[in-house]
Amino acid sequence: MRAVMLYEYGDPALLRVEDRPAPTAGPQQILVRVAAAAVNPVDLQVRSGENAAHVRVPFPMILGWDLAGTVVEVGAGVSAFKPGDRVVAMSAQMATGVGTYAELVALDAALAAPAPGSVPLAHAAALPLAGLTAEQALDALDLPAGRTILVTGAAGSVGGFVVELARMRSLEVIAHGRPGDTGTVSEIPTGVADGWIDTAGLPEAIKGVRDGGRVVSIVPTAAPVAERGIEVRMSFVEQDGLRLAHLSKLVDEGVLTIRVGEVFDFAEAPVAHARLAAGGSRGKLLLTP
Structure with a gap:
């Protein structure tokens, strides 16, 4: 099978496609033929060595946390899926060692879910990490219905999901984005929100939160500093x-x-990694075999 391999930490040019032995489905696992894998900021952090202290797998490694594809084999004990099923999944590659930039991926069946049927299968790879990050950040914020939430980075992959999921929870949403981003404000009003989810690394946006409010950030490198009785939490995505x-x-x-x-x-x-690092993308970048 073809896979995108990394042999040492460094710039995007170090990513290269190689033929690798195909995996098989072990007990409680499924083997998925990948339609697409998403490129996420964590992939750039792993590739560059920024997260080296948290990576538990040796070189050479296959990067990638997201996939969408078709089940081709199920291991012993798996009853939730069968060959031919369309699935999406998230594997925390830094910990599991199971990357998704490959034609075939074997992973625990508990990490997978039926893919949405209303979008092309490859496009469904944009859902797992970003969707779970958004949902779990809202859980951490834990605002009751009717309250007002500020979302920074609202036009991004995670921020877009936060906005939609917040509305589903009957929260009033102030969506912040760049000038020209549809449906967003580019200037943050002061003290208008009961809570704030930061997906863009804008610590100064804490001014938009009322005294005693709540903040959840998914950007540890630019976490806001608590002030005015505001509670600040970090949210790190979990497989589910x-x-x-x-x-x-x-x-x-x-x-x-x-x-x-x-x-x-x-x-x-390498082009996809450089593109994501350059910023400004208004949708998930995907890799296809």
């Missing part, structure tokens, strides 16, 4: 196949919108 199944249903119900920016071949992985 059951929650992912729920999010997949919300896509089919029209609650969540899959946003795809650009699609690259595996051989263009």
